[in-house]
Amino acid sequence: MNGARGKRSYDQQCALAYALDVVGERWTLLVIRELLHGPRRYNQLLEALPGIGTNLLAARLAALVDAGLLTPTEPRKRTGGYQLTDLGRSLHEPILGLSRFGLAYAAGHELPSGATARASWAVLAIEAMVDDARTGEIDESYEFRVDDEIFHVDVRAGHAEVVAGPADAPSLTVRTDARSFFSLGMRQLDPIEALVSGQVAAVGVPAAVTRCLRLLGITPDVAVSTDRLADVGPAPV
Amino acid sequence: MNGARGKRSYDQQCALAYALDVVGERWTLLVIRELLHGPRRYNQLLEALPGIGTNLLAARLAALVDAGLLTPTEPRKRTGGYQLTDLGRSLHEPILGLSRFGLAYAAGHELPSGATARASWAVLAIEAMVDDARTGEIDESYEFRVDDEIFHVDVRAGHAEVVAGPADAPSLTVRTDARSFFSLGMRQLDPIEALVSGQVAAVGVPAAVTRCLRLLGITPDVAVSTDRLADVGPAPV
DNA sequence: CTGCATCCGCCTCGATACTG
DNA sequence: CAGTATCGAGGCGGATGCAG
Numbered sequence: 001m002n003g004a005r006g007k008r009s010y011d012q013q014c015a016l017a018y019a020l021d022v023v024g025e026r027w028t029l030l031v032i033r034e035l036l037h038g039p040r041r042y043n044q045l046l047e048a049l050p051g052i053g054t055n056l057l058a059a060r061l062a063a064l065v066d067a068g069l070l071t072p073t074e075p076r077k078r079t080g081g082y083q084l085t086d087l088g089r090s091l092h093e094p095i096l097g098l099s100r101f102g103l104a105y106a107a108g109h110e111l112p113s114g115a116t117a118r119a120s121w122a123v124l125a126i127e128a129m130v131d132d133a134r135t136g137e138i139d140e141s142y143e144f145r146v147d148d149e150i151f152h153v154d155v156r157a158g159h160a161e162v163v164a165g166p167a168d169a170p171s172l173t174v175r176t177d178a179r180s181f182f183s184l185g186m187r188q189l190d191p192i193e194a195l196v197s198g199q200v201a202a203v204g205v206p207a208a209v210t211r212c213l214r215l216l217g218i219t220p221d222v223a224v225s226t227d228r229l230a231d232v233g234p235a236p237v
Numbered sequence: 238m239n240g241a242r243g244k245r246s247y248d249q250q251c252a253l254a255y256a257l258d259v260v261g262e263r264w265t266l267l268v269i270r271e272l273l274h275g276p277r278r279y280n281q282l283l284e285a286l287p288g289i290g291t292n293l294l295a296a297r298l299a300a301l302v303d304a305g306l307l308t309p310t311e312p313r314k315r316t317g318g319y320q321l322t323d324l325g326r327s328l329h330e331p332i333l334g335l336s337r338f339g340l341a342y343a344a345g346h347e348l349p350s351g352a353t354a355r356a357s358w359a360v361l362a363i364e365a366m367v368d369d370a371r372t373g374e375i376d377e378s379y380e381f382r383v384d385d386e387i388f389h390v391d392v393r394a395g396h397a398e399v400v401a402g403p404a405d406a407p408s409l410t411v412r413t414d415a416r417s418f419f420s421l422g423m424r425q426l427d428p429i430e431a432l433v434s435g436q437v438a439a440v441g442v443p444a445a446v447t448r449c450l451r452l453l454g455i456t457p458d459v460a461v462s463t464d465r466l467a468d469v470g471p472a473p474v
Numbered sequence: 475c476t477g478c479a480t481c482c483g484c485c486t487c488g489a490t491a492c493t494g
Numbered sequence: 495c496a497g498t499a500t501c502g503a504g505g506c507g508g509a510t511g512c513a514g
Contacts, residue, residue, distance in 0.1 A: 008487095008505090011288070011349060013419045014358035015365055016270050016332055019339030024263070026506075033253055042477055051248070053507045058478055068345065078477060078514070090341055094334030095253055101331055102256030104324060108305065112248060121251035128252055182250045245485085245506095263487075279496050290488045295497055315494095315496060 022067050023091065027052050029098070031060055032069070032084070032091050037120060037164075039073050039083040050116060064088070099128035106186040117178035119149030123162060125185050126153060129216040130160045142212045143170035146181050153215070160215060172204035172212055184218060191218060259304050260328065264289050266335070268297055269306070269321070269328050274357060274401075276310050276320040287353060301325070336365035343423040354415035356386030360399060362422045363390060366453040367397045379449045380407035383418050390452070397452060409441035409449055421455060428455060 010017040023029050027049060034040050034048050046057055061082060064070040069088035074080030103125065126144065135158050143152040143166055152167035153160055167173075176184075180199040183189035191213055194200040202209055213219050247254040260266050264286060271277050271285050283294060298319060301307040306325035311317030340362065363381065372395050380389040380403055389404035390397055404410075413421075417436040420426035428450055431437040439446055450456050 009349065009352075010267065011352045012267075012358065013348075013352045013354035013416060014270075015336035015339040015343070015362045015419075015422065017267065017339070017352075017358075018343045019335040020266060022342055023335075023338075024266070026261070029257060029261070030247065030249075030254065033251075043475095046477095051507070054478065054509095055480080056506065067342070087341060087345070090338055094331060094338055097331035097334045098256040098260075099252035101260075101327055102252035102254070104327055105259055105304070106252070106255045108324070111250075112246065115246075115248045115250045115254075117250035121249065121254075125252045178250060182252075185252065283496095288488070291490095291497065292499080293487065 019094075022069070025060070027056060028060055028064070029091070029095065031057070031064065032088060033095060033124065035070065035082060035084045035088070036092060036095070037123070039081040041081040044081070048118070048120075095124070096128045099124055103128060103185050106182075107188070111186065111188065117182065119147035119178045119181075122146040122149065122178055122181050123151050123164070125182065126151070126216070127162045129185060129218070130162065131215070131217060132159050134215050134217065135160050136211075138211055138215070140171040140208060140211075141167040141169070142208065142215075143167040143173040145173065145175045147178050153212075155215065170204060172202060172208040174200060174202050174212075176200040185216075187218060256331075259306070262297070264293060265297055265301070266328070266332065268294070268301065269325060270332060270361065272307065272319060272321045272325070273329060273332070274360065276318040278318040281318070285355070285357075332361070333365045336361055340365060340422050343419075344425070348423065348425065354419065356384035356415045356418075359383040359386065359415055359418050360388050360401070362419065363388070363453070364399045366422060366455070367399065368452070368454060369396055371452050371454065372397050373448075375448055375452070377408040377445060377448075378404040378406070379445065379452075380404040380410040382410065382412045384415050390449075392452065407441060409439060409445040411437060411439050411449075413437040422453075424455060 007021075009021045023032065030049055031045060034045055040048070042057070042061070045061075046052065046054065049057065061070065065072065065082070069085055069091070070082045071085055072080050073083050122144070130153060135155050138155045139157070141152050141154045143150070150166050151162060151164050152170060153162050154167070176194070176199060180189060180194060184191060184194060184200070189199070191200070195202060210219075244258075246258045260269065267286055268282060271282055277285070279294070279298075282298075283289065283291065286294065298307065302309065302319070306322055306328070307319050308322055309317050310320050359381070367390060372392050375392045376394070378389050378391045380387070387403050388399060388401045389407060390399050391404070392398075413431070413436060417426060417431060421428060421431060421437070426436070428437070432439060447456075
């Protein structure tokens with residue numbers, strides 16, 4: 001019954017403080033994260049956010065709708081879901097930025113490992129890892145099958161884009177589970193070891209493996225540190 | 238008595254969740270924001286973060302040092318300050334991203350206006366507003382004097398950089414107060430009106446005013462309303 | 475069955491007082 | 495100056511109730 005009264009604010013004329021006034025509370029950015037993949041229903045969100053508590057999710061959703069970051073998909077009916085507005089979608093880049101930091105942080109620390117792993121998180125991680133500056137002259141696509149989630153990365157004209165669903169003619173198809181995938185992203189699992197042990201299976205053009213790893217910034221250490229980007233070294237697989 | 242025990246975590250294998258486990262709590266990103274400008278002492282932080290409470294600041298600082306984002310400038314003595322590590326500094330981009338969102342959000346909403354305004358926030362706002370894609374063929378610099386804070390933007394070879402201190406030979410010098418400055422950034426104050434009313438004073442090459450405004454994305458009317466989020470979001474079905 | 479609202483115990487937060 | 499100790503208020507998490 002409070003509505004918008006008593007909102008806690010940093011009360012600073014600062015762009016960052018304004019942002020945190022809106023999306024800085026607990027769970028809020030994770031709700032946005034879920035909606036980045038498309039509209040979701042209340043119960044879908046509840047299931048994707050273990051531990052949030054029903055009242056808190058309802059409160060967050062109401063606040064976000066009120067702030068103009070979300071809209072109900074069907075304003076009248078109660079059966080509809082929620083989707084991001086343009087303003088809400090503009091959090092995509094900041095979320096990717098924070099994700100990059102999250103990967104960098106996790107790379108240097110011990111992970112709880114009791115954490116729940118979902119394949120849909122992997123899409124976000126791939127988006128965060130891909131860097132257009134490392135596309136070089138590549139023009140191909142890589143398909144990922146993390147658990148039962150399928151998506152792919154299209155690299156074309158110096159730009160890499162992550163898209164849901166299978167690829168047309170991927171030069172590489174990577175299959176793994178969500179847990180192994182994140183261990184790779186956090187540099188706590190060496191890609192070569194993962195391939196050998198079978199935690200990750202790669203099918204396609206052998207040289208594409210190297211190119212894909214470089215695009216994701218997880219070249220297995222030895223790696224070329226020179227910025228000369230000749231078309232891939234010989235891949236010893 | 239808790240120390241580091243019982244740390245509240247989202248417990249998800251997700252890059253964003255990892256990030257928020259570290260910097261997602263209240264005040265944490267604002268502490269990082271303060272340290273982006275250089276080392277700060279405990280009392281400087283207290284003063285820059287009105288309402289934080291001494292125990293909470295101490296707890297946050299300890300947690301951040303423990304997480305490896307901060308280090309005391311003088312490990313032994315208690316008189317030293319705190320500074321960011323490389324890992325902590327990697328939050329610069331995510332913070333700028335959130336700041337861009339904060340400006341976009343504030344542009345469409347009523348601002349409390351009772352908020353405390355500090356000139357040093359303006360540096361961050363400028364960094365967030367500047368976009369290399371809008372530098373064109375410009376090769377000049379703009380100096381800003383917001384309250385008693387002086388900094389400038391160097392534009393050279395398609396890249397814009399925000400630097401502390403006065404510029405060498407600025408083609409434009411802008412003088413204003415923090416409050417007016419943020420009103421400009423939030424598009425709640427028209428730059429032309431601000432110049433006429435004297436809230437903002439500009440000295441230098443007249444044409445540089447237009448170039449500077451365009452670099453900051455606050456051109457008076459033609460208004461690139463959707464220019465900033467050229468994210469090509471395919472409409473959800 | 476979905477989409478919340480209510481209640482309750484706990485933990486975090488914010489403010490003040492106090493100490494080395 | 496740089497924190498620690500303490501305490502009230504409120505946000506959070508979990509269980510349950512209830513209406514459409």
